[in-house]
Amino acid sequence: MSVPPVKMSDIMLRHPEVNSFEELLVVLGQSANEHDRVFLELDLKPEYPDTPKNWEALVESAFSYGAK
Numbered sequence: 001m002s003v004p005p006v007k008m009s010d011i012m013l014r015h016p017e018v019n020s021f022e023e024l025l026v027v028l029g030q031s032a033n034e035h036d037r038v039f040l041e042l043d044l045k046p047e048y049p050d051t052p053k054n055w056e057a058l059v060e061s062a063f064s065y066g067a068k
Helices: 008-014 021-034 055-065
Strands: none
Touching (some): 021 055
């Protein structure tokens, strides 16, 4: 039985205190360490002023490698 991916929108809803893309990367890294799931579903684009064009790669990296 496969485990469903973690949705980025669910993580963002659980962390309304996040106000920037950089803060989101930290939360995603921490979430990766807390979940047994290995996949993150990028179901929305983070609409922070500092969100870079290559946001998908940065989000996947933060979730894949966890908090540093």
